[in-house]
Every structure is written in C-alpha cells, then in structure tokens.
Amino acid sequence: MNTSSTFPSGEIQRIKGCCISLPGNDIDTDRIIPARFLKCVNFEALGEQVFADDRKELNGFHPFDIPINKGAKILIVNDNFGCGSSREHAPQALMRWGIRGIIGQSFAEIFYGNCLALGIPCATIERRESDELVESVRNKPLTEWDFDLNKLEVSNNNISFKLSIDKGSLGMLINGSWDATSQLISQGEKIDKTIAKLPYLNDFF
Amino acid sequence: MSKNTLYDKVWDLHQVGQLPGGSTQLFIGLHLIHEVTSPQAFAALKEKDLSVRCPERTIATVDHIVPTNNQQRPFADPLAEEMLRTLEMNCSKNGIKFHGIGTGQQGIVHVIAPELGLTQPGMTIACGDSHTSTHGAFGAIAFGIGTSQVRDVLASQSLSINKLKVRRIWVEGELAKGVYAKDLILHIIRTLGVKGGVGYAYEFGGPAIKLLSMEERMTICNMAIEGGARCGYINPDQVTYEYLKGRSHAPTNDAWNKAIKWWKSLCSDEKSIFDDQVNFNATEIAPTVTWGITPAQAIGIDESVPESSSLPKNEKAITEEAYSYMGLKAGQEISGLAIDVCFIGSCTNGRISDLQTAAEIVKGKRVAKGIKAFVVPGSEQVAKAAIHDGLDVIFKQAGFEWREPGCSMCLAMNPDRLEGRQISASSSNRNFKGRQGSASGRTLLMSPAMVAAAAIQGKVTDVRTFFKTNSDQSSKTL
Numbered sequence: 001m002n003t004s005s006t007f008p009s010g011e012i013q014r015i016k017g018c019c020i021s022l023p024g025n026d027i028d029t030d031r032i033i034p035a036r037f038l039k040c041v042n043f044e045a046l047g048e049q050v051f052a053d054d055r056k057e058l059n060g061f062h063p064f065d066i067p068i069n070k071g072a073k074i075l076i077v078n079d080n081f082g083c084g085s086s087r088e089h090a091p092q093a094l095m096r097w098g099i100r101g102i103i104g105q106s107f108a109e110i111f112y113g114n115c116l117a118l119g120i121p122c123a124t125i126e127r128r129e130s131d132e133l134v135e136s137v138r139n140k141p142l143t144e145w146d147f148d149l150n151k152l153e154v155s156n157n158n159i160s161f162k163l164s165i166d167k168g169s170l171g172m173l174i175n176g177s178w179d180a181t182s183q184l185i186s187q188g189e190k191i192d193k194t195i196a197k198l199p200y201l202n203d204f205f
Numbered sequence: 206m207s208k209n210t211l212y213d214k215v216w217d218l219h220q221v222g223q224l225p226g227g228s229t230q231l232f233i234g235l236h237l238i239h240e241v242t243s244p245q246a247f248a249a250l251k252e253k254d255l256s257v258r259c260p261e262r263t264i265a266t267v268d269h270i271v272p273t274n275n276q277q278r279p280f281a282d283p284l285a286e287e288m289l290r291t292l293e294m295n296c297s298k299n300g301i302k303f304h305g306i307g308t309g310q311q312g313i314v315h316v317i318a319p320e321l322g323l324t325q326p327g328m329t330i331a332c333g334d335s336h337t338s339t340h341g342a343f344g345a346i347a348f349g350i351g352t353s354q355v356r357d358v359l360a361s362q363s364l365s366i367n368k369l370k371v372r373r374i375w376v377e378g379e380l381a382k383g384v385y386a387k388d389l390i391l392h393i394i395r396t397l398g399v400k401g402g403v404g405y406a407y408e409f410g411g412p413a414i415k416l417l418s419m420e421e422r423m424t425i426c427n428m429a430i431e432g433g434a435r436c437g438y439i440n441p442d443q444v445t446y447e448y449l450k451g452r453s454h455a456p457t458n459d460a461w462n463k464a465i466k467w468w469k470s471l472c473s474d475e476k477s478i479f480d481d482q483v484n485f486n487a488t489e490i491a492p493t494v495t496w497g498i499t500p501a502q503a504i505g506i507d508e509s510v511p512e513s514s515s516l517p518k519n520e521k522a523i524t525e526e527a528y529s530y531m532g533l534k535a536g537q538e539i540s541g542l543a544i545d546v547c548f549i550g551s552c553t554n555g556r557i558s559d560l561q562t563a564a565e566i567v568k569g570k571r572v573a574k575g576i577k578a579f580v581v582p583g584s585e586q587v588a589k590a591a592i593h594d595g596l597d598v599i600f601k602q603a604g605f606e607w608r609e610p611g612c613s614m615c616l617a618m619n620p621d622r623l624e625g626r627q628i629s630a631s632s633s634n635r636n637f638k639g640r641q642g643s644a645s646g647r648t649l650l651m652s653p654a655m656v657a658a659a660a661i662q663g664k665v666t667d668v669r670t671f672f673k674t675n676s677d678q679s680s681k682t683l
C-alpha cells in the first residue's frame with residue numbers, strides 16, 4: 001500500500017501511469033467505500049477497502065482486483081461518478097489504492113471538490129472519445145499514459161484524447177494552490193470585515 | 206446568470222473575496238459537525254498547528270454511529286465508542302458546544318439545528334454531510350462538504366467554492382390527501398434525474414410549496430442533493446417565522462423584528478432572474494415509491510416497474526442493473542410487493558409530524574406477521590414530544606419497536622441493518638446498493654405514511670386506501 005509521502009503535493013501538472021477502467025454510470029460513494037468502513041478516526045486502512053462490496057460480488061473479477069490493473073494511476077469512469085454521500089473517504093480510498101487522476105464523462109460535485117482538495121484532478125472527456133479510450137485501455141492495459149494538465153489531454157505514443165477541467169480547478173492544480181487552507185486563513189482581515197457586515201452576527205442579540 | 210435571487214443575495218453578503226484559483230472564499234455562518242467526517246479534519250488542524258477560528262459558530266452532535274437500542278456508554282462497538290470519544294475530546298479542547306446523548310438536544314444533525322433555532326434564513330451553513338441541503342428550507346444557503354473542507358471551515362470559518370446556477374422549481378396546485386412532501390420530491394427527482402441538478406441550486410417555490418409546513422419543506426430540501434443539486438432552498442415566509450419564534454437560538458424582542466425585516470429583504474421577487482425554471486403540478490402526484498437503486502428510479506403507486514426501452518437510452522444500463530439487483534421485472538406492479546422491514550426515521554422523515562402521520566395510520570392496527578417494523582425519532586426532542594403525545598404507545602401497541610434517536614437504518618454505521626436480501630420500506634433518502642447495511646439488501650423509499658401502511662399490510666400499499674376504509678367505516682356507523 002502507498003504511504004502518505006507519495007500522496008499528491010505541490011504543483012500537479014501531469015500524471016504518468018497505467019489506466020484502469022471502471023464501467024457504469026451513477027457509481028455512488030457508498031459503492032466506492034461502503035458506510036461500515038467509515039467507522040474510523042483516520043483514513044489509513046481505506047485503500048484496501050475501496051469498492052469492497054462490488055469486489056466481493058465479482059469475486060476477483062472487479063477491475064480493482066484484476067492483477068494487471070495493479071499499480072494503475074489513472075481511473076477511467078463514466079457518467080455522474082461519485083454521486084451520493086459527501087464522504088471524503090471515497091476519494092481517500094481511491095487515492096490510497098493508488099489513483100492519482102480520474103477521467104470521466106461527468107462527476108458529482110461534492111466528490112469533485114473532495115478530489116480537488118486532495119490534489120486529484122478529475123477531467124471530463126466526451127463520450128465518444130471516452131469509449132475509444134476505454135477500448136484502447138482494455139486492449140493494452142499495460143500501456144503507460146500521460147495525463148497532461150497543461151495540454152489538457154491524455155496520450156500514449158500512438159493516440160491522444162482531449163480532456164477538459166474547469167478553469168478554476170485547473171489553475172489551482174497547476175500552480176499548486178489546490179490546498180486551500182493556507183490561502184483561506186491568510187485572509188483574516190477580510191474575514192473579520194465580512195463578519196462585521198452580517199446582520200445575524202451583529203444585530204440579532 | 207441568476208440575479209437578485211435569495212441565493213445571489215446571501216452569496217454576495219458572505220463573499221470574503223476571490224481566491225487565486227478563481228473560486229470564491231465564502232464565509233460560513235454556521236458550521237455543524239458530527240463524529241464521522243470531523244476526526245480527520247481535527248487531526249489535520251493539529252498537524253498544521255492551527256486552531257478553530259470561530260468555535261462559537263461551530264456546533265456538534267453525534268448521530269451516525271449511535272446504537273438506537275442501548276445507548277449506555279461505553280458503546281458495545283469499540284469503534285463507535287472511539288469515534289464518539291474523539292469527537293467529545295475535539296469539542297472540549299476547542300471550546301465547541303457538543304449536544305451529546307442525554308442532553309435532551311442530541312439527534313441527527315439536520316434535525317437538531319432547526320429545532321434549536323440555529324438554522325436561520327440568510328445564513329450560509331456547511332456540514333460534512335451531503336444532506337446539509339435540508340437547512341435551505343429556512344432560506345439559508347446550506348451545503349454538504351468533504352473532510353478537507355471541514356478542516357478549512359474549522360481553520361478559517363470559510364470555504365473555497367464556486368457559485369452555482371439557480372434553477373427555480375415551481376410547483377402549482379396542492380398535494381392530495383395521502384400524498385406528502387416526500388412524494389413530491391421523489392416525483393421531482395424522478396422527472397429531472399439524479400444528476401439533473403448538478404451545477405445548480407434549486408429554489409423551490411409556488412403555491413404547493415407555500416402550503417407546506419416547515420418540516421415538510423425540510424423533507425423537500427433534504428433530498429435536493431439526491432437530484433444532484435448541492436443546495437435546495439425555499440424563500441422564508443410566515444410559516445418560517447412562526448416555526449422559528451421562541452426557539453432557543455432564535456432572536457428575541459427587538460432583535461426579532463430586525464431579523465424579520467432582514468429575512469424579508471432576502472427573498473427572491475419579481476426582480477429575480479433565474480438560470481432556468483421547471484414547472485410541476487402537485488395535484489397530479491400520487492404516492493411515490495422507488496423500485497430501483499437510485500432515488501430517480503421512482504414510480505407512482507399505481508404504476509409498474511418501467512420497461513428499459515421506455516426510458517432514455519443512457520439509463521438502460523442502470524435500469525437493467527436495478528432489475529437484477531432488486532429482483533424485479535419490467536411491467537411488474539409495485540403495489541403488493543412483499544417487504545421484510547419497515548423503517549420510519551432519518552433526517553428526511555424522522556421529525557415529529559412524520560411520526561404523527563405514521564401513528565395515525567397504524568393506530569389500532571397490527572404490524573403484519575413476520576415484519577420487523579421500527580420507529581427511530583430524529584432527535585431527543587422529537588422523542589420527547591412523541592412520548593408526550595403517546596405516539597410511542599400507539600406504535601408499540603401496533604407491534605413497532607420504539608428506539609432511541611440516531612441515523613439508524615438510513616445507513617450502515619450502527620447496529621441497525623438489513624440482513625441478506627431483505628427488502629425494506631424506508632422513510633430515508635437513499636436506496637443505493639448496500640446502503641442499509643447488507644451488500645444485497647434492498648430499499649424502497651417512500652413517505653412515512655406509506656411505510657406505516659406497508660407495515661400493516663406486509664407489502665407495498667397505497668396509503669390512500671386507509672383513508673377510504675376509514676371514511677367508509679364511519680359512514681357505515683353513522
């Protein structure tokens with residue numbers, strides 16, 4: 001299992017590695033990490049528990065269990081990935097399994113935000129391109145891909161596919177400002193000013 | 206782009222500034238925390254040597270992991286006990302008010318904040334839980350956040366976030382007898398889809414919404430997230446003010462009048478511009494039940510499980526997945542489907558009015574043989590009010606179990622779970638695969654009245670037949 005030292009940090013401009021494809025629309029965070037595993041006060045064990053129920057059901061044939069996918073860093077998904085519960089345990093579990101970037105047709109918002117806060121880019125791709133990408137990953141699962149945030153594409157030596165990431169998140173990933181905490185606390189004075197003008201914090205007592 | 210809506214006005218007031226990445230730094234007026242999504246946030250804070258910026262704007266309770274049959278400490282489950290201990294310790298170290306078990310104020314976070322009068326119009330509210338949208342019922346802008354963001358709000362009382370578009374959901378007409386807020390929101394989600402609201406805040410309005418009580422409005426906003434909308438809200442009105450008046454954290458005397466004036470000024474009006482609008486008519490809606498594995502896979506009680514060919518192409522795969530997981534066939538009627546477990550509770554429908562409605566249905570009747578039926582009040586205050594009105598006795602006499610407050614079988618983080626392929630009629634909000642604690646367990650979402658009816662009949666039943674029988678009987682006795 002990965003250790004925290006290999007987790008995303010600083011500027012995130014490209015992810016190089018194999019792809020793993022996970023078919024299905026509306027894959028919710030309960031499936032990514034079933035609720036019983038939320039009973040923890042840290043995130044350490046989550047990597048092994050990712051997709052626990054789906055994996056059990058498929059008995060070794062789930063993409064996350066197929067040996068050839070081991071070590072993959074780029075996850076390819078379909079539509080509305082990560083819907084449902086807001087649990088950050090979901091991207092944490094994916095990250096601890098080894099995923100560093102996700103490409104899909106669309107993402108649920110809270111999940112998307114949680115990924116961004118961990119430095120995991122979620123890029124969208126057109127459906128037709130996605131089908132081709134998945135096909136190509138299936139045919140040659142050991143191919144190394146380059147998920148390039150500056151060029152907004154994912155490519156190997158032979159083909160490339162266009163990606164998009166909204167401007168705000170892209171900027172934050174590329175310049176390393178996706179870890180919002182320090183930026184937010186540096187605005188202490190402005191926060192005080194906002195507090196001062198909110199009626200419910202000043203006049204309602 | 207939307208303009209002059211309540212969402213715009215509240216957003217503008219809470220903007221701290223623009224962040225380098227382009228998102229907004231938004232001040233959070235009320236931060237609600239619980240045991241599941243906060244421990245890692247506190248740990249991160251400690252790691253960075255940061256403190257909680259506004260402990261007085263942070264409120265904690267424990268809900269997800271609490272057992273509902275025996276709340277004696279230490280809990281039987283050592284992991285649950287550890288989570289609660291961690292929360293207690295984090296709260297006491299940081300000066301955060303904790304509404305713990307036995308205080309009379311513990312309960313599901315989205316139930317207690319409104320009942321304590323903490324949730325108020327015009328606030329921004331965040332909580333590490335997706336159903337934070339519930340608080341929008343008061344005209345607050347409230348959204349669920351992840352643990353990293355919980356850490357951010359603890360550290361800075363603000364969030365890095367992008368503004369949503371605003372869709373007005375306009376509901377004409379009036380809900381018929383036996384049709385509830387839950388049916389309305391399931392109908393809306395069924396129509397717009399589970400991701401129809403992605404990128405939007407939903408403003409619910411129109412005559413049918415105006416007629417809803419505060420608790421019904423909370424049911425609507427609670428499930429906005431199930432339709433993909435991170436926020437759902439309703440403009441505050443007389444119903445809102447009457448609910449709030451006199452609650453422990455509500456303004457009093459002069460401040461109350463000032464507050465009402467400000468709250469009124471926030472409402473969307475003729476000058477408001479929405480990104481788009483979708484219209485519904487409440488009169489046409491029947492009691493609605495989910496048959497599948499997403500809250501959008503819902504049908505009226507008179508309908509049958511849809512043919513995948515009758516649905517949009519991109520829904521084919523999830524529809525077929527649902528047939529196989531649920532063990533249902535296209536064309537099969539939902540009414541009459543046998544069930545095993547009946548659950549009344551959760552932040553969607555675990556409030557006092559929900560319990561009253563369900564109690565009316567079960568009063569003087571018996572739960573069908575072989576059915577496990579139980580009621581879990583949403584909070585200690587709800588439990589107290591219900592006991593005061595004798596609802597617990599009505600339920601127990603009918604064969605329901607009466608439990609202590611908590612999230613219970615809404616999700617699988619406490620001892621209340623489905624077993625094997627059991628099928629539940631549930632007043633909660635999610636019917637995802639495995640949601641209720643068994644990897645093959647099945648959930649049918651419906652209103653508390655419909656759950657009550659299902660418990661009595663042992664199968665999915667149109668609750669409206671209960672009213673008919675009653676009036677038939679009374680006309681006979683007359």
Ligand code: SF4
Binds near residue numbers: 268314334634
């Ligand atoms: S009742 Fe269910 S949906 Fe509501 S907060 Fe608890 S677990 Fe979440």
